[in-house]
Structures are given as C-alpha cells and as structure tokens.
Amino acid sequence: xxxxxxxxxxxxxxxxxxxxxxxxxxxxxxxxxxxxxxxxxxxxxxxxxxxxxxxxxxxxxxxxxxxxxxxxxxxxxxxxxxxxxxxxxxxxxxxxxxxxxxxxxxxxxxxxxxxxxxxxxxxxxxxxxxxxxxxxxxxxxxxxxxxxxxxxxxxxxxxxxxxxxxxxxxxxxxxxxxxxxxxxxxxxxxxxxxxxxxxxxxxxxxxxxxxxxxxxxxxxxxxxxxxxxxxxxxxxxxxxxxxxxxxxxxxxxxxxx
Amino acid sequence: xxxxxxxxxxxxxxxxxxxxxxxxxxxxxxxxxxxxxxxxxxxxxxxxxxxxxxxxxxxxxxxxxxxxxxxxxxxxxxxxxxxxxxxxxxxxxxxxxxxxxxxxxxxxxxxxxxxxxxxxxxxxxxxxxxxxxxxxxxxxxxxxxxxxxxxxxxxxxxxxxxxxxxxxxxxxxxxxxxxxxxxxxxxxxxxxxxxxxxxxxxxxxxxxxxxxxxxxxxxxxxxxxxxxxxxxxxx
Numbered sequence: 465x466x467x468x469x470x471x472x473x474x475x476x477x478x479x480x481x482x483x484x485x486x487x488x489x490x491x492x493x494x495x496x497x498x499x500x501x502x503x504x505x506x507x508x509x510x511x512x513x514x515x516x517x518x519x520x521x522x523x524x525x526x527x528x529x530x531x532x533x534x535x536x537x538x539x540x541x542x543x544x545x546x547x548x549x550x551x552x553x554x555x556x557x558x559x560x561x562x563x564x565x566x567x568x569x570x571x572x573x574x575x576x577x578x579x580x581x582x583x584x585x586x587x588x589x590x591x592x593x594x595x596x597x598x599x600x601x602x603x604x605x606x607x608x609x610x611x612x613x614x615x616x617x618x619x620x621x622x623x624x625x626x627x628x629x630x631x632x633x634x635x636x637x638x639x640x641x642x643x644x645x646x647x648x649x650x651x652x653x654x655x656x657x658x659x660x661x662x663x664x665x666x667x668x669x670x671x672x673x674x675x676x677x678x679x680x681x682x683x684x685x686x687x688x689x690x691x692x693x694x695x696x697x698x699x700x701x702x703x704x705x706x707x708x709x710x711x712x713x714x715x716x717x718x719x720x721x
Numbered sequence: 722x723x724x725x726x727x728x729x730x731x732x733x734x735x736x737x738x739x740x741x742x743x744x745x746x747x748x749x750x751x752x753x754x755x756x757x758x759x760x761x762x763x764x765x766x767x768x769x770x771x772x773x774x775x776x777x778x779x780x781x782x783x784x785x786x787x788x789x790x791x792x793x794x795x796x797x798x799x800x801x802x803x804x805x806x807x808x809x810x811x812x813x814x815x816x817x818x819x820x821x822x823x824x825x826x827x828x829x830x831x832x833x834x835x836x837x838x839x840x841x842x843x844x845x846x847x848x849x850x851x852x853x854x855x856x857x858x859x860x861x862x863x864x865x866x867x868x869x870x871x872x873x874x875x876x877x878x879x880x881x882x883x884x885x886x887x888x889x890x891x892x893x894x895x896x897x898x899x900x901x902x903x904x905x906x907x908x909x910x911x912x913x914x915x916x917x918x919x920x921x922x923x924x925x926x927x928x929x930x931x932x933x934x935x936x937x938x939x940x941x942x943x944x945x946x947x948x949x950x951x952x953x954x955x956x
Contacts, residue, residue, distance in 0.1 A: 624768055625803040627790035629817025630868060636791075643807045 491694055499692040504684065508696045511680035512703055518592055518676065519661045522599035526607045526656055529600075531649070534611030535637060549609065556605040560665025567598055567670050588670075595671035602663045603656035610655055614648025615641060647714070654708030661704045677704075723872060723904060726774035727764045729757075736760045736929040740906075744779065744871075747898060747905040749915035751940075752926035753952060758908040761926070762874045765906070766797040778872055795872040796865035796903075800880040802857035804864075806850035810841060813849050814863045835863040838893055855886055862890060866897060873898070875907040879914060891917050912937075912953055925949050 500508075537548045555563060571578040571588035578588050588594045618641050626636045642649075664678035672679060677700045684692040726739040736757035742748050750758045763769040765776055767783065767790050776783040783793060804813050815823060815832065822828050836842050839859045844852055849860065858878065865873065873894075879887040895918065898905050909915045915923060916937050923940055925933040933945035944950040 619803075621768075621801065621803050622805060624790060625797070626805070626816070628766065628768075628793065628795070628797050629864065630791050630819075631817065632789075632791050640805060644805075 491697065493690075495690040495694070497691060498695045499688055500695045504688060504692045504695070507675070507680060507683070508699060511675050511677045511696075512699060514592075514595070514674045515661055515676040515678075516703060518595045518674075519599055519657065521592075522596045522603060522660055523653060523657055525596065525600050526604050527653065530604055530608045530611060534608045535615055535641070537608070538612050538615035545612075549612075552605040552608050554605075555601050556609075560602070560663060561669065563601060564598065564666035564669030567601060567666065571597060571670075590671055590673045592671075592674060595667060595674060595676065598666050598670045599660040599663060602666055603660035606659050607652045607656035610652025611645075611649050614645040614652060617648055618644045650711045650714065654711040658704070658708050723765070723776075723778050723906075725761075725765055725776045727761050727771050727776070728773040729760050729764055729769065729771050731757070731760065731929070734929040736764075738924075738926065738929070738931055739774075740924060740931075742904050742906065744904055745898070745902045747895075747907070747919035747921065749919035749923040749937075750906060750908045750926060751912060751915055751923050751952070752910065753948060754910055756926040757929040758910075758926050759876050760929075762797070762876050762906060762908050765872075766795060766874050767793055768797065794870055795874060796868065796870035797874045797876070798861060798865050798878040799876040800878055802854075802861035804849040804857055804860055806848070808849055809846050810849055810852065810856075810860050811845040813860055814841070814867050816864060817868050831869070832867060835866060839863050855882055858882060858886075859890070862894070866901070869901050870903055873903050873905045875905065875918070877909050879909075887914065888917075894918065910952070 537545055540548065558566075568589060569575055571581070571594070573579055573582050573589075581588055586593055588597060622644070623636050623640055626640045627633070631639065661676075662678060664682065667676060668679050668682065675683060677696065681693055681696055681700070684696055722744050723740070723742040725741075727736060729736040733755070734757060738757065738761050740748065740761075750761060752758050760769065764771045764774075765783070767787060770787050771784055775785065778793075778795065781794070782788065805816065808816065814835065818828065818832075823832075836845065839862065841856075841859060841863060844856060844860070849857070852860065862878070875894075879890060882890075891914070894905070897903075905919065907915055907918045909918075921936060923935065923937055924931055925940065925945065927946060927948055933940060933949065940949070941953055944953055
C-alpha cells in the first residue's frame, strides 16, 4: 500500500471513528452543572459495586457452564450444531424487555422453577440472584457462540496428534484446545461482559433492586434529570471498558509476538 | 504383530486392503496419488474410522470397536508436522511422556539421543511456531519416537525436504527401528524413498485395492500393472 493510499484509508477510518463517537459529544451539552452530591454519589457508587461484582459472578457462571457446552457443540455434526446454534440465538434475538418479562414469569413465584426456588428460600426477583440469573441469560449466547468459533479455529489434527501421544480427551482439552483457543475465548467473554454489564431492558424487570449502573442511570434521569446522568455515564465507561479493551490489547500483542 | 483389514468407502473409490506385518518389520505402501495409501494408514492410526474390517496390534484390538487414540501404542507422522505452536521444541518432544517415565535414566538418555542425533539442541527452547519446515519435521519425528511406539506410521513425512535431509532422516529411522524394535509402515509415491525406508517388503495399491505384494526386486522385475511399471520407471 502506497503512503498516499494508506493516508486515505486512515482518514476514512478516522471519519468512521468520529461518526461512532459523535453521540459522546453530548457529554459536553449545556445541561447545567453535573450533579455529584451525596444523594447522587452514594447510590451511583453502590450501583458500580453491584454491576462489577454481580456481573463478575455472572461471567463465572457463563464460563463454567458455557465452556464445556461450547466444546461439545464444536465437536457436533453440522446438523446437530445448527440446532444448538438456533437455541443459543433465541435469548440473543429476543428484545431485552421481553426476555426480562419471560424470566420474571418463569423464575418468579408463579413459575414452577421459581416456586420451587422460593420454597428453598431463594427469591428470583429483585435480588442479587435474580440480577446474576438475568445477566447469565443475556450473555450466555454471546459467549458460547464465540467460544464455539474459538474452538473451531484449533486444528483438529493437533488434538488428534496429542491424543496419539497418549493424552486422554480431558488432558487434550486442557493442554491443547484451551491454550490455543484462549484468545478467542477471551474475546467471547469480553463481548458477553459488555453485553451483560450494559443490560437494562431485562434487568429493570427482574432486578430493579439491587440497582446496577444501567438501572441507576434510569433512576437518576427520572429523579434528578440529565445533570445526574452524565457523571454516572463517565463512571460507567471508566469501569466497564477496561476489561474488554485489555483483552483486545492482549490479543493484539499475541498476534504481533 | 499387526493384522489389518481396512474397508473404507471414499467418494471416488472403495479402499479394501488387508495386510500383516511381523513385529519389527517394515512395509512400504506404494502407489499413485489417490490410490488409498493414506486412508489405510489413517485408519490404522485411528485418525479415520474404517467402515468395516479389523485392526489388531500385538494382540490389542484397535478396531472394532475403535480404540481411543490415547490408548494406541503407535506413532503417526505426516508431511504436516503438527507441532503444538504454543509450546517450545523441547516441550513438544517430551509432550507425551509422563513425569514418572521422564525421570528415569533410560528415558532421559533416549531423549538426549534424539536431541543430539536430530541436531535439536540449539532449538530446544525455541517456540515451535518459529522454526523452519525442515526443523519442524525433525522435531515431529523426535516427538513421535520419544514414546518408543510399537508401530510407526509414516505418511509421506519427507515430502518437500531436501535430499540430504531425507537421506539422514531415513537412515536414523532405519537405525532406530532396529534398536527400539518398532514395526513400520510407510507411504510414499516416490519408490526410492520407500525402498530405502522399507527395503524388504512393499504393497502396491491402485484404486483402493492391492495389485501386487512382494520385494522391491520383484516389483521392478515384473510390475503387475502398466501404471506400476510407469511409476517405477526412471524419469
């Protein structure tokens, strides 16, 4: 690529970035002084804590359950795999609000599972458990589909060679498949994280309390107006962005190693 | 001893081959490209599953039912080295060796022999993803032999290498086949490679079936088909 065409391409990419980031110029909009008094700060910081801790828990569940499921799907026949992929797409395709309503009905006191859980003392509406459950449903499809693609990228012959060298299937997975797919898995996890931590529509139905950051943004908007939304928005970007960005930094490093 | 009867349907042909190999013996599978040689080898290795037939190695039933790959006491080498790119050369070579075995003096001596003979010492700590094609073949050979398999399956492992390196690798393999005592089946479409590797016996495949068995001198003296005669003719 010549220097001229490289600059043309770079300018095009810069224009694209400007268009993508344009909405964030609204942070400079004249809406009056931002509010960050105690009445805003306390709930805001609490929502940050709720979002980070509970989304972290949801990611643990997603990785623990989703990884073996993805490993299974990656080894399925094409026909069977298409069925699994269709199932995984359902919660992704559903409008979040509709998913929240369905989750509340299914896991609330009137659903059979919800009733059984409530009998055991586990309430699945407006609790940390409800928050985690919703985020698991929201993020699982993204993670599993990404993880399947990551496992697909590992050459089958390497796994077979490892087996012929005496490793049983579990060890082949741990010593070959997992290390060779780890960057793809990390990217899948980062997408699930981004999707889950920013989730509003489903969470606002299932877990208005404890309020995570997206719900708190809504509460601030309703209670105090835009001046109380902007600082929380900055906090949200500051705490939610580093993890997925770090994953991409690592992926980039690996590519250039 | 290896006893095998491989029946495997392919789109364009049906492979139907039976063979026997004494312990410690070497057998060359010869034929034109697409004759079914690699399919036979892959079915014995377990990389592919035969449609029918059987495979027994030293009394161990490999098929049917299909024995899990990690329970098969054999090594399988193709022209694709298949090194694990996230590991070093040394880690690749010692990959399949348990800690207990690795700690024994005999095994350490064997690994040192492989390392020195195949000139891998300078590469030992290098990432496997960064070595050359010829070096990768040497590493994959060392990795396969490190476990002292009872049967070695070679599917054109020297394709694309320079003649000097091919000669060296073949001589090493023949020597180690005698010292370790493994059986060997090699596939190639170059008669001179197979003759050097498996000088005693050869089987010729055409369209998935055996058209001739015997020594190389018999094959050269009375080739069973015009195609074989043409394959054996000098360029």
